[in-house]
Amino acid sequence: MNEERKIETEEVDSVAPPPRARVTPEAPAETLGRKRDYLAGFLAGEKEDEPKAGPGSDLQGTVVEALKSIYDPEIPVDIYELGLIYDVDISEDGDATIAMTLTTPHCPVAESLPNEVELRVLSVPGIRDAVVNLVWDPPWDPSKMSDEARLELGML
8 A cells, every 4th residue: 555656658759640530521421321411401491580679579578478487386377477577678689677576575486586587588589688676666466466367376
């Protein structure tokens, strides 16, 4: 265990380069198991038009649809129908500002839900940046729920 280890080194003038791990142009595409233009259709495809930004725009509707896919973990209703989203503002540049609240200030998802909202809004094509403002005024109450949410919870 206490024996001394000796490290030996060897000096060399040159080393042969390692083989390339790339496909050479001389290799026929058939030997690789795919067509040579396998990406041609994808690269030549028309890019979908991004929704136009601004208030009342298609982009704002797309953001609202993205918000409707986020559910409150304690209540089986999405946060938009639950009335937790107070405002969705989209600038002409595609910057989204979301004003939202929580059912209570001591909500167990107070740290994670705003981050999830921000990530979900950023995933919408056409959104350049997203800011989520957590507001407490006016406080949330059940009257802010949509009729669909009340029906789902048996409150109608």
